[in-house]
Amino acid sequence: EKALDAMNEIIKYHFHKTHILIDESQLRFIPMDLNSLESVKDAAKMFLDLKLSLDVLICNAGVLMGKKALSTDGYERMMQVNYLGHFLLINLLLPKLQETPGARIINLSSSQYLHARDGLDFDDLMCEKTRKFATFSQYGHSKLAINLMTLELAKRHDKIRTYAVHPGVVWTPGIVSNLPPLWQVVNTLIAPLLRILEREVEHGAGTVMWCACAAKGLPPNGSFLYDYKVKPLNRVSQDGDAATKLWKVSEKLVGLKK
DSSP, X not given: OHHHHHXXXXXXXXXXXXXXXXXXXXXXXXXXXXXXXXXXHHHHHHHHHTTOOOOEEEEOOOOOOSSOOBOTTSSBHHHIIIIIHHHHHHHHHHHHHHTSTTOEEEEEOOGGGGGGXXXXXXXXXXXXXXXXXXXXXXXXXHHHHHHHHHHHHHHHOTTSEEEEEOOOSBOOTTTTTTSOHHHHHHHHHTHHHHHHXXXXXXHHHXXXXXXXXXXXXXXXXXXXXXXXXXXXXXXXXXXXXXXXXXXXXXXXXXXXXX
């Protein structure tokens, strides 16, 4: 239902701007649940079967969990939905992206990666051993993983322009639905203040769309951006060795390598 609403919104917006009506057949909805790696594989196959070109891939989905939960595949849900699912999707679609000159990948990150200030614990990415699950810490780890993946993508596939983008604090209805009841109550009480501080979706999406569509003036491949500008990352987000190690570990986790 949300997808159909979004498609109708695209049709209306395009007509408003250009006075040209898009044929509904030009828009395709492919269902995908990042909580299931099998669903990601099915979605990628559905797209590839369409025999279409792929110019831009925007990895935008994410989730915030108030308590530890597992994905369909048995992984910590935030790490899978926010990072691993996107890693698998990108890899399955890489051959198609490589066919398109100037193809781009935009990964939605967050300043919350700073919660993972000591870097990734490769022996306990899923909070199964010694690392205790904490909402914003694990969310930060998933976003650090996105930054490192972006760095590695730019190194491995330099003909594809890849960026990580922090959209800012954007008004997102339902973002707290997975948080504990007390947090939801607090969020409701301070909602008027949050609405003043948070950005509208159009503002948050601005840098993403610029990275996706700009014909010139683009920043260096692999950059982290906020408000159309490259922002410096901390040491752990620029660790090339960690980025390569994460790539290899992720390949095994999603079944691309044994």
